[in-house]
Amino acid sequence: xxxxxxxxxxxxxxxxxxxxxxxxxxxxxxxxxxxxxxxxxxxxxxxxxxxxxxxxxxxxxxxxxxxxxxxxxxxxxxxxxxxxxxxxxxxxxxxxxxxxxxxxxxxxxxxxxxxxxxxxxxxxxxxxxxxxxxxxxxxxxxxxxxxxxxxxxxxxxxxxxxxxxxxxxxxxxxxxxxxxxxxxxxxxxxxxxxxxxxxxxxxxxxxxxxxxxxx
Amino acid sequence: xxxxxxxxxxxxxxxxxxxxxxxxxxxxxxxxxxxxxxxxxxxxxxxxxxxxxxxxxxxxxxxxxxxxxxxxxxxxxxxxxxxxxxxxxxxxxxxxxxxxxxxxxxxxxxxxxxxxxxxxxxxxxxxxxxxxxxxxxxxxxxxxxxxxxxxxxxxxxxxxxxxxxxxxxxxxxxxxxxxxxxxxxxxxxxxxxxxxxxxxxxxxxxxxxxxxxxx
DNA sequence: GTACGATGTTACTAGCGGTAACCCGCAGTG
DNA sequence: CACTGCGGGTTACCGCTAGTAACATCGTAC
Numbered sequence: 001x002x003x004x005x006x007x008x009x010x011x012x013x014x015x016x017x018x019x020x021x022x023x024x025x026x027x028x029x030x031x032x033x034x035x036x037x038x039x040x041x042x043x044x045x046x047x048x049x050x051x052x053x054x055x056x057x058x059x060x061x062x063x064x065x066x067x068x069x070x071x072x073x074x075x076x077x078x079x080x081x082x083x084x085x086x087x088x089x090x091x092x093x094x095x096x097x098x099x100x101x102x103x104x105x106x107x108x109x110x111x112x113x114x115x116x117x118x119x120x121x122x123x124x125x126x127x128x129x130x131x132x133x134x135x136x137x138x139x140x141x142x143x144x145x146x147x148x149x150x151x152x153x154x155x156x157x158x159x160x161x162x163x164x165x166x167x168x169x170x171x172x173x174x175x176x177x178x179x180x181x182x183x184x185x186x187x188x189x190x191x192x193x194x195x196x197x198x199x200x201x202x203x204x205x206x207x208x209x210x211x212x213x214x215x
Numbered sequence: 216x217x218x219x220x221x222x223x224x225x226x227x228x229x230x231x232x233x234x235x236x237x238x239x240x241x242x243x244x245x246x247x248x249x250x251x252x253x254x255x256x257x258x259x260x261x262x263x264x265x266x267x268x269x270x271x272x273x274x275x276x277x278x279x280x281x282x283x284x285x286x287x288x289x290x291x292x293x294x295x296x297x298x299x300x301x302x303x304x305x306x307x308x309x310x311x312x313x314x315x316x317x318x319x320x321x322x323x324x325x326x327x328x329x330x331x332x333x334x335x336x337x338x339x340x341x342x343x344x345x346x347x348x349x350x351x352x353x354x355x356x357x358x359x360x361x362x363x364x365x366x367x368x369x370x371x372x373x374x375x376x377x378x379x380x381x382x383x384x385x386x387x388x389x390x391x392x393x394x395x396x397x398x399x400x401x402x403x404x405x406x407x408x409x410x411x412x413x414x415x416x417x418x419x420x421x422x423x424x425x426x427x428x429x430x
Numbered sequence: 431g432t433a434c435g436a437t438g439t440t441a442c443t444a445g446c447g448g449t450a451a452c453c454c455g456c457a458g459t460g
Numbered sequence: 461c462a463c464t465g466c467g468g469g470t471t472a473c474c475g476c477t478a479g480t481a482a483c484a485t486c487g488t489a490c
Binding site for chain 2: 467468469470471
Binding site for chain 1: 437
């Protein structure tokens with residue numbers, strides 16, 4: 001039937017238009033940060049607001065669509081680092097490095113991803129701590145947990161341990177990366193080494209300072 | 216001279232009024248989250264907007280004033296946990312627990328502190344990654360770094376190591392805490408133990424899963 | 431030819447942060 | 461007494477935002 005044929009083509013051109021709009025939005029968001037207005041984005045795309053709303057529903061929808069692309073890209077990157085066939089320590093360092101390289105080379109993207117400007121489709125949840133704080137981080141944590149579960153023999157209750165560690169490590173990466181990107185107190189390699197040391201138990205291993213009350 | 220006398224009293228009553236306004240603001244922020252509007256806060260305080268602006272300059276100023284109180288309170292809490300005269304492991308666990316207890320018992324406050332809704336007094340910095348992401352976390356990281364530097368003998372370059380670890384650990388705490396508060400997959404005690412294990416190098420210590428490609 | 435559907439517009443609403451201009455009451459001063 | 465200064469308070473506004481209705485236009489399928 002022609003119906004499906006035509007609707008198929010329409011679908012594809014619609015998708016194409018949507019991609020164009022997303023690219024315009026991306027240019028503006030990268031330029032103006034999370035304060036980018038729908039008007040500005042529409043202007044960049046050479047159109048007016050209502051069209052954006054037809055395509056993405058609301059601002060949150062547009063932002064989510066935009067975030068999805070980069071999130072997927074970053075996750076793919078990290079997955080390859082995580083799959084490198086080397087020693088565990090090297091693999092951890094490679095993953096940390098991949099993340100830090102990503103946020104270093106595209107800080108605006110990173111910043112945007114971390115603050116998708118609300119819009120959880122769930123109004124009035126009443127207990128939505130971290131509504132802003134990036135679904136990206138949650139996805140990263142879960143992915144890492146999966147890898148840990150797959151590769152490590154954690155014994156009974158290991159699944160919970162893996163998830164705690166996954167989210168903990170991602171949080172560590174994020175927190176340290178945020179600070180590092182802002183202050184740039186050292187090279188990326190140094191940061192990676194220090195963080196890997198931390199994960200390798202150096203905090204517990206180093207000696208107390210002589211004469212101090214211990215730690 | 217009466218001048219100073221009067222201006223002194225005026226000062227104190229002004230301070231008092233300011234505290235009242237802050238308390239009203241707190242009630243609203245705790246009720247409405249970061250979306251609390253200046254109108255709503257003014258209404259709660261029984262006045263109108265311009266007065267708020269006279270006292271706090273702009274919305275960011277009010278939010279900063281509000282955040283400062285809780286930030287100080289939380290930091291004081293953590294400091295005592297950090298100063299408990301016990302084993303290093305116990306101290307780390309106590310600190311983790313103190314943080315988690317705080318965010319568990321007052322999630323709205325926690326959420327508010329993590330997203331002080333922009334307003335860095337510096338418009339157009341152009342490179343302000345993490346403008347939203349809580350000065351609280353940065354303060355926490357620095358405090359922890361100080362403690363680590365004081366207590367541990369990290370050798371040459373130890374100051375940098377301490378800062379990396381400080382921000383890394385705070386990030387871990389934050390990331391894991393955020394996830395835990397949202398999903399509640401285990402008790403607080405369990406979470407604390409797992410995180411401390413992670414810091415104690417268990418990630419490096421556990422065995423590969425039998426038959427797997429290693430990790 | 432005509433009905434549909436997607437693309438696009440102008441013109442609007444409601445609410446936000448923030449401000450200017452004005453009013454009132456009260457301390458201190460000639 | 462009148463008069464001046466000043467902090468607390470108000471109404472009414474500005475410019476902006478996200479989001480929406482109503483209307484126009486073009487290409488295609490029947």
